[in-house]
Amino acid sequence: MTVQIHQRSAVLEAFRAAGIRQVLTDPVEVAIFAKDACPLDQAMPAFVVVAESADDVVAAVRVCNRFSLPFTARGAGTGISGGAVPVEGGVVISLAKLNRILEVDPENRCAWVGPGLVNLQLSEHVRPYGLHYAPDPSSYMVSTIGGNVAENAGGPHCLAYGVTTNHILGLELVLPTGEVVTLGGKAAEYPGFDLRGLVVGSEGTLGIVTRVLVKLTPNPPELRTLLISFRSLADAAAAVSAVIAAGVIPVALEMMDRPCLEVIEEYVHAGYPADAEAVLIVEVDGLPGKVAAEAEQVAQIARAHNAVEVRLATDPEQRARLWFGRRAAFGAIAKLKPNYYLHDFVVPRTRLVEVLTQIRTICEKYGFVPLNVFHAGDGNLHPLIVYDYAEAGAYERALRAGQEIIRVCIAAGGTLSGEHGIGIEKRDLMPLVFSPEDLAAMRRLKRAFDPNNLANPDKLLPLETAGQEAAH
Amino acid sequence: MDHQVKVATLIPGQRTAAGPLADDIRRCVACGICLTVCPTYQVTLEEWQSPRGRIAAMRAVAEGRAPLNERFAAFMYDCLACRACEAVCPSGVPFGRMVEAARVEAERVVRRPLTVRLSRWILLNWALKSRRRFARFVRLLDLYRKIPGRRVLAGIAPGLKMAEAQFGQATDRVDLPERLTPAGPVAGRAVLLTGCVMDFWFRPAHLATARTLVAAGYEVVIPRDQWCCGALHFHNGQPENGRRLAADLVRTVLNYGPDVIVTNSAGCGSVLKEYAELLAETPGAEAAVEFGRRVRDIHEVLLAAPELPNLRPVRRRVVVENPCHLVHAQRLAGVTRQLLGRVPELEVIEPRDANRCCGAAGIFGLERPDMSARLLNDKLAALEPFRPDEIVSANPGCLLQLRTGARERGWNIPIRHPVELFAEGLADG
Numbered sequence: 092m093t094v095q096i097h098q099r100s101a102v103l104e105a106f107r108a109a110g111i112r113q114v115l116t117d118p119v120e121v122a123i124f125a126k127d128a129c130p131l132d133q134a135m136p137a138f139v140v141v142a143e144s145a146d147d148v149v150a151a152v153r154v155c156n157r158f159s160l161p162f163t164a165r166g167a168g169t170g171i172s173g174g175a176v177p178v179e180g181g182v183v184i185s186l187a188k189l190n191r192i193l194e195v196d197p198e199n200r201c202a203w204v205g206p207g208l209v210n211l212q213l214s215e216h217v218r219p220y221g222l223h224y225a226p227d228p229s230s231y232m233v234s235t236i237g238g239n240v241a242e243n244a245g246g247p248h249c250l251a252y253g254v255t256t257n258h259i260l261g262l263e264l265v266l267p268t269g270e271v272v273t274l275g276g277k278a279a280e281y282p283g284f285d286l287r288g289l290v291v292g293s294e295g296t297l298g299i300v301t302r303v304l305v306k307l308t309p310n311p312p313e314l315r316t317l318l319i320s321f322r323s324l325a326d327a328a329a330a331v332s333a334v335i336a337a338g339v340i341p342v343a344l345e346m347m348d349r350p351c352l353e354v355i356e357e358y359v360h361a362g363y364p365a366d367a368e369a370v371l372i373v374e375v376d377g378l379p380g381k382v383a384a385e386a387e388q389v390a391q392i393a394r395a396h397n398a399v400e401v402r403l404a405t406d407p408e409q410r411a412r413l414w415f416g417r418r419a420a421f422g423a424i425a426k427l428k429p430n431y432y433l434h435d436f437v438v439p440r441t442r443l444v445e446v447l448t449q450i451r452t453i454c455e456k457y458g459f460v461p462l463n464v465f466h467a468g469d470g471n472l473h474p475l476i477v478y479d480y481a482e483a484g485a486y487e488r489a490l491r492a493g494q495e496i497i498r499v500c501i502a503a504g505g506t507l508s509g510e511h512g513i514g515i516e517k518r519d520l521m522p523l524v525f526s527p528e529d530l531a532a533m534r535r536l537k538r539a540f541d542p543n544n545l546a547n548p549d550k551l552l553p554l555e556t557a558g559q560e561a562a563h
Numbered sequence: 564m565d566h567q568v569k570v571a572t573l574i575p576g577q578r579t580a581a582g583p584l585a586d587d588i589r590r591c592v593a594c595g596i597c598l599t600v601c602p603t604y605q606v607t608l609e610e611w612q613s614p615r616g617r618i619a620a621m622r623a624v625a626e627g628r629a630p631l632n633e634r635f636a637a638f639m640y641d642c643l644a645c646r647a648c649e650a651v652c653p654s655g656v657p658f659g660r661m662v663e664a665a666r667v668e669a670e671r672v673v674r675r676p677l678t679v680r681l682s683r684w685i686l687l688n689w690a691l692k693s694r695r696r697f698a699r700f701v702r703l704l705d706l707y708r709k710i711p712g713r714r715v716l717a718g719i720a721p722g723l724k725m726a727e728a729q730f731g732q733a734t735d736r737v738d739l740p741e742r743l744t745p746a747g748p749v750a751g752r753a754v755l756l757t758g759c760v761m762d763f764w765f766r767p768a769h770l771a772t773a774r775t776l777v778a779a780g781y782e783v784v785i786p787r788d789q790w791c792c793g794a795l796h797f798h799n800g801q802p803e804n805g806r807r808l809a810a811d812l813v814r815t816v817l818n819y820g821p822d823v824i825v826t827n828s829a830g831c832g833s834v835l836k837e838y839a840e841l842l843a844e845t846p847g848a849e850a851a852v853e854f855g856r857r858v859r860d861i862h863e864v865l866l867a868a869p870e871l872p873n874l875r876p877v878r879r880r881v882v883v884e885n886p887c888h889l890v891h892a893q894r895l896a897g898v899t900r901q902l903l904g905r906v907p908e909l910e911v912i913e914p915r916d917a918n919r920c921c922g923a924a925g926i927f928g929l930e931r932p933d934m935s936a937r938l939l940n941d942k943l944a945a946l947e948p949f950r951p952d953e954i955v956s957a958n959p960g961c962l963l964q965l966r967t968g969a970r971e972r973g974w975n976i977p978i979r980h981p982v983e984l985f986a987e988g989l990a991d992g
């Protein structure tokens with residue numbers, strides 16, 4: 092779908108005529124937008140439109156329709172499933188500059204924001220109101236609200252508060268054909284189709300989000316954090332299930348396995364027990380009385396499951412110390428080897444141990460030690476394979492190990508993605524979890540929104556066979 | 564899966580067409596964490612003004628997906644080389660040396676206005692050649708400041724305007740001793756590096772450095788025959804010229820048998836500590852290792868020394884600004900605050916953005932005056948509410964930049980090297 096030279100200047104002219112000031116075409120410039128944080132793929136767009144307003148986005152989408160150019164929205168480009176990788180010769184629409192906070196409504200605990208706003212900046216901005224934006228992907232200091240919406244991002248604190256979709260009340264969407272619609276809003280319920288819910292997690296395939304109405308959450312009056320170590324993974328996993336079965340819903344329930352702990356200790360000296368097989372970080376929040384009781388209950392359950400050590404932190408400084416290693420885990424792991432392949436699946440909590448053991452076996456077969464740091468509360472696994480591309484064949488081995496791991500997770504009743512999305516990385520694996528009928532329904536939906544198949548095509552859904560493609 | 568990895572041309576161990584090593588480029592996993600600290604990205608929100616974007620440009624040229632062109636060169640010089648990105652990168656991407664290497668390649672295709680070219684040439688290729696030349700350069704600047712119609716001239720050549728704004732009256736007539744010895748037992752011999760800009764505009768800082776070193780028990784030698792370390796050349800695409808100056812400096816200084824080689828200029832310090840790498844594969848490689856091992860910033864020496872006795876109280880409020888090359892390149896975070904924290908009654912404030920570049924960044928102001936001014940403005944605006952009695956920063960470029968900004972705002976407060984303030988606390992001063 093590449094652009095012909097003579098067409099190129101016509102397109103550029105059209106962007107300019109539509110009032111768009113920043114359009115990049117130089118190969119060095121567009122190459123900068125060739126990939127996101129997914130190591131698997133890259134492609135050179137012909138144009139990069141740097142939107143400075145929502146109107147720019149509308150204008151750009153219309154020009155793309157006129158010239159049948161596929162377009163891909165881009166927030167901060169931190170996606171790790173290749174969602175923001177453009178179509179070769181297509182258009183990238185960068186939304187990073189649409190980062191305004193348009194309205195804060197503390198009474199109704201919500202705010203209208205631009206899609207390019209960085210997640211953390213939103214929380215910082217509303218702190219004076221005693222509010223925050225709850226979903227906290229580990230990339231929260233870089234990734235954008237628009238990108239979070241498109242990927243339905245999750246984070247450590249999503250166990251109790253819910254993932255992104257639970258915090259998006261409404262949005263403004265530029266449809267793939269260029270019309271602008273507002274979906275959802277401040278009212279509690281809207282009759283009819285929940286199109287807002289449909290757009291969250293659609294990875295930019297149903298249009299471009301230009302404004303977002305986010306829900307704001309009151310800062311909890313009190314928080315307690317526990318760091319609990321176990322001699323076996325099975326004990327730790329059983330404790331997780333028991334905590335949830337007891338009716339306690341911690342705001343965060345994170346697990347780290349031994350290889351991960353060793354790396355954290357070696358590089359950042361967080362003071363974690365490096366000889367433990369598994370460590371849980373559990374956080375409970377709420378009113379002081381309830382919090383103290385729940386923390387005690389968690390500690391008791393842990394001890395009943397052979398916990399070797401329970402540390403409790405109450406003040407912010409102590410809590411920060413317990414979180415420190417977890418937050419620094421990524422950095423520490425990166426020091427081990429320069430490149431990594433991070434996976435993302437959800438498996439039923441009851442099968443955590445079994446799946447983790449299988450993952451380890453597979454990785455060892457390919458000469459890797461998997462590192463696991465993940466959201467145990469909802470069974471969202473993030474096995475991480477680190478490798479050095481400079482070692483011959485390491486990258487290919489990492490890919491192959493990844494493929495096997497995916498199959499094991501699905502066989503255990505898991506899903507393809509917890510929070511990182513499907514993008515390019517996993518689109519061809521969709522048939523593993525969806526029937527042909529399921530997929531056909533999704534395709535019809537996509538076509539209803541995007542009859543010209545221009546909005547981030549070739550993402551999320553498996554590529555159709557040549558025959559099918561020729562049919563439309 | 565049907566996708567292919569298009570990295571065939573990035574061969575481990577090889578230098579790429581973009582300049583940096585293939586391995587350095589591949590280290591970047593494009594996570595974007597560095598975007599949060601990059602001054603040029605934070606004010607523009609433009610990916611090509613970010614570390615990740617700059618690396619992507621290098622990668623594109625290295626992989627042959629884009630040509631080494633003028634845009635590439637512009638992107639490399641849009642960067643402050645402040646290395647804030649390097650300090651936060653989880654994957655340990657050595658951005659500083661990458662952008663330095665890319666600038667060398669960029670020099671072949673870069674386009675600059677005539678005045679900028681001329682100013683660069685005068686400074687890097689004429690004035691900095693030798694101390695004698697530089698002295699002449701400084702006298703010419705002093706002379707220029709006396710010309711009545713100079714505003715017109717400055718309008719024609721922005722380099723001149725900057726030179727006037729930045730370089731105040733030179734202070735090279737202050738006398739520096741050649742040797743100082745402590746009264747008590749000697750901890751070792753320290754050779755003090757005087758540099759180029761520091762030596763002509765910041766003699767008082769050198770004096771204070773020497774005095775504090777003596778107080779810390781060092782015999783201080785200040786060689787007269789030393790000259791520039793080449794930092795500006797290394798940072799601006801002229802490593803050959805840099806290496807020439809570096810080799811001279813190594814030879815001269817080692818002659819004096821130093822136990823420590825002390826610098827009070829953060830920009831120089833970062834380069835001096837990298838001499839071993841920069842001079843590798845040259846005849847002076849071994850000496851460079853020897854030299855590099857002994858280099859210390861004055862903060863390091865004083866913080867490692869036993870507490871200096873009898874520091875007098877200084878009743879004042881000082882704002883600390885941390886030079887990029889101190890905190891990011893040398894990873895000496897918070898040292899100025901710690902050092903001044905030892906002075907009784909001194910109120911030391913390290914603002915939230917104290918580690919953020921002030922826009923000086925060597926000769927960045929010449930290459931990108933608008934961005935430089937913008938960063939300076941942000942910095943001073945954030946600083947204003949503290950109403951400081953003085954501002955300290957441990958790098959000549961930053962001091963000149965901050966002084967320019969302060970003058971424009973009509974602030975009449977000292978802006979100087981922290982060691983000067985520290986030395987005020989010494990009892991025998």
Ligand SMILES: Cc1cc2nc3c(=O)[nH]c(=O)nc-3n(C[C@H](O)[C@H](O)[C@H](O)COP(=O)(O)OP(=O)(O)OC[C@H]3O[C@@H](n4cnc5c(N)ncnc54)[C@H](O)[C@@H]3O)c2cc1C
Binds near residue numbers: 242
């Ligand atoms: C170090 C690291 C840690 C991470 N941790 C987590 C984690 O804990 N949890 C988690 O869920 N993810 C995590 N991620 C993945 C990533 O940060 C998230 O997917 C994030 O939501 C992407 O946001 P972005 O702004 O970078 O979007 P991009 O990468 O720019 O885009 C992602 C997708 O969204 C689309 N898109 C972007 N903006 C819009 C818009 N306004 N309208 C329509 N479509 C749009 C793009 O086309 C693309 O398909 C992590 C990534 C990294 C690098």
Ligand code: SF4
Binds near residue numbers: 615648
């Ligand atoms: S933080 Fe490091 S790895 Fe991440 S994008 Fe920046 S340079 Fe690359």
Ligand code: SF4
Binds near residue numbers: 602
């Ligand atoms: S060196 Fe400084 S300006 Fe350059 S990319 Fe890194 S953080 Fe940005």
